[in-house]
Amino acid sequence: GESVGLHLPTLSVQEGDNSIINCAYSNSASDYFIWYKQESGKGPQFIIDIRSNMDKRQGQRVTVLLNKTVKHLSLQIAATQPGDSAVYFCAENSGRAFGNEKLTFGTGTRLTIIP
Amino acid sequence: DTGVSQNPRHKITKRGQNVTFRCDPISEHNRLYWYRQTLGQGPEFLTYFQNEAQLEKSRLLSDRFSAERPKGSFSTLEIQRTEQGDSAMYLCASRAGAGELFFGEGSRLTVL
Numbered sequence: 001g002e003s004v005g006l007h008l009p010t011l012s013v014q015e016g017d018n019s020i021i022n023c024a025y026s027n028s029a030s031d032y033f034i035w036y037k038q039e040s041g042k043g044p045q046f047i048i049d050i051r052s053n054m055d056k057r058q059g060q061r062v063t064v065l066l067n068k069t070v071k072h073l074s075l076q077i078a079a080t081q082p083g084d085s086a087v088y089f090c091a092e093n094s095g096r097a098f099g100n101e102k103l104t105f106g107t108g109t110r111l112t113i114i115p
Numbered sequence: 116d117t118g119v120s121q122n123p124r125h126k127i128t129k130r131g132q133n134v135t136f137r138c139d140p141i142s143e144h145n146r147l148y149w150y151r152q153t154l155g156q157g158p159e160f161l162t163y164f165q166n167e168a169q170l171e172k173s174r175l176l177s178d179r180f181s182a183e184r185p186k187g188s189f190s191t192l193e194i195q196r197t198e199q200g201d202s203a204m205y206l207c208a209s210r211a212g213a214g215e216l217f218f219g220e221g222s223r224l225t226v227l
Contacts, residue, residue: 034216043119043206043218044158089157101148101171103216105157 012112013080021109023073023090030092034103035064035075039086047075047088077111085113118142119219121207127225128197135193136222140209147190148216149182150206151175158206164190197226 013019025033031052036044050057050064050073057064063076073090087108093101120139128134140147145166150158161180163171166187176182179197184190194201204221 036218041220043208043220045218046215091157101146101163102160102173103150103158105159107155108157 009107010110010112012114014114015082016079019077019080019084019111021075021077021088021090021111023075023106025071025073025090025092025106027092027094027104028071029094030071032093033064033066033073034091034093035062035073036089036091036105037084037086038089038108044089080111080113082113082115085111087111119207119209119217121205121219121222123222124220125223125225127227129227130199131196133193133195134197134224135191136205136207136224138190138192138207138209138219140188140190140207141211141217144209144211144217145187146210146212147184148208149190149192150208150218152204152206152221153202161192161205194224197224199226202226 034049035047037047038044048059048062048064050066055066061078065074077084087110089105089108091103091105093103118141122137126134147164149161151161152158159175160173161176162182164184167184179195182192192205202225204223206218206221208216208218210216
């Protein structure tokens with residue numbers, strides 16, 4: 001069935017170091033992927049997205065890598081800061097071009113930045 | 116603050132009661148979504164509106180759940196005869212066309 005999962009539920013990183021959060025998906029028809037950050041008591045916040053015709057996309061301090069061969073997605077955060085502490089979700093959508101509006105989210109990884 | 120407003124932020128109710136949540140999307144966002152999130156899990160899609168039309172509904176949306184967006188602006192999500200399993204955070208999101216999806220801060224429901 002369709003599922004999006006994460007390899008690790010928790011990750012602790014020293015402030016200033018880089019972090020990598022991984023995500024596996026099972027739907028080979030997925031063509032759009034998004035990373036969200038969710039702080040305690042708040043709704044998910046968009047970080048970066050990538051379409052299936054790309055394998056890498058960079059933002060400010062963040063990079064998303066997509067490996068369609070193994071159905072794997074990763075989020076790299078450079079020079080982590082205390083404000084990066086949050087739960088990170090990957091989400092996928094299949095067939096957005098055909099009107100499919102549903103996002104399927106993974107379970108989430110809790111990232112803790114150690115001062 | 117993303118601009119998507121949800122009320123109430125917290126609701127505690129007894130099993131069997133009805134509850135209603137309201138979402139005010141970002142102005143002129145024609146697409147509005149409801150998701151449900153339980154503790155430790157990612158959000159799960161419930162339903163989607165384009166303007167006032169409800170175009171997609173999840174199987175999670177049982178007949179006790181109803182969502183409306185009568186004028187294509189704000190939306191309401193009503194849960195009738197609440198059950199303890201309905202306890203969750205109900206998230207609303209909106210976007211304009213194919214743009215970025217903005218989530219509100221959610222309405223947390225606790226059913227006793």
